[in-house]
Amino acid sequence: TQLLEQSPQFLSIQEGENLTVYCNSSSVFSSLQWYRQEPGEGPVLLVTVVTGGEVKKLKRLTFQFGDARKDSSLHITAAQPGDTGLYLCAGKAAAGNKLTFGGGTRVLVKP
Amino acid sequence: NAGVTQTPKFRVLKTGQSMTLLCAQDMNHEYMYWYRQDPGMGLRLIHYSVGEGTTAKGEVPDGYNVSRLKKQNFLLGLESAAPSQTSVYFCASSYRPAAPPWDTEAFFGQGTRLTVV
Numbered sequence: 001t002q003l004l005e006q007s008p009q010f011l012s013i014q015e016g017e018n019l020t021v022y023c024n025s026s027s028v029f030s031s032l033q034w035y036r037q038e039p040g041e042g043p044v045l046l047v048t049v050v051t052g053g054e055v056k057k058l059k060r061l062t063f064q065f066g067d068a069r070k071d072s073s074l075h076i077t078a079a080q081p082g083d084t085g086l087y088l089c090a091g092k093a094a095a096g097n098k099l100t101f102g103g104g105t106r107v108l109v110k111p
Numbered sequence: 112n113a114g115v116t117q118t119p120k121f122r123v124l125k126t127g128q129s130m131t132l133l134c135a136q137d138m139n140h141e142y143m144y145w146y147r148q149d150p151g152m153g154l155r156l157i158h159y160s161v162g163e164g165t166t167a168k169g170e171v172p173d174g175y176n177v178s179r180l181k182k183q184n185f186l187l188g189l190e191s192a193a194p195s196q197t198s199v200y201f202c203a204s205s206y207r208p209a210a211p212p213w214d215t216e217a218f219f220g221q222g223t224r225l226t227v228v
Contacts, residue, residue: 004153006153009151033216033217040221040222041221041222042115042201042203042219042220042221042222043154043201043217043219044219045216045217048216088153088154090154090217098156098159098169099144099156099217100156100170101153101154101155101156102153103151103152103153104151104153
């Protein structure tokens with residue numbers, strides 16, 4: 001079983017501050033996805049990274065895939081209350097069609 | 112476009128009762144998944160299907176069965192519910208890419224909150 005560990009589990013910051021969420025594994029993944037989930041809803045895809053060392057930017061969000069494709073990070077610049085939610089990383093192994101999720105990081109951005 | 116629809120949205124069962132959760136998608140996706148979400152544990156894969164008539168076990172399959180008789184539907188059954196199966200259940204679907212990159216977005220339903228007492 002390939003495990004994905006996210007840290008921290010919970011993050012509370014003030015509006016305007018920056019934050020970074022980490023997703024780590026001892027296994028290699030062919031790709032890493034980041035999802036955001038709001039209360040009462042299912043997760044929604046934010047980004048997919050597929051190449052080791054890849055960096056993708058989505059407005060104030062920056063996603064990085066580790067060189068060895070075992071870890072990833074999500075950085076939010078100047079966080080806003082609308083960024084509040086549960087952030088989940090999900091990895092897919094090279095073989096098979098299973099998407100394995102991390103435990104999630106709950107982010108609270110206070111106005 | 113409805114996307115992925117789960118029914119019911121809420122259910123309370125007594126220990127030992129059985130029930131079936133229905134997932135329907137209208138995007139013609141080949142892949143479908145059932146996950147359970149518990150506090151602090153993210154989403155854990157129960158069973159999944161890579162096409163009509165096929166199913167496979169995920170991380171936590173015990174106590175659950177699934178069927179994919181039609182491409183658009185994926186059913187999750189609990190034969191004898193236990194309190195440990197109290198959770199929020201999510202269905203997801205994704206399409207099978209014809210070319211790289213091989214990784215596609217999973218679309219999720221809104222979840223079914225199940226309580227077993």
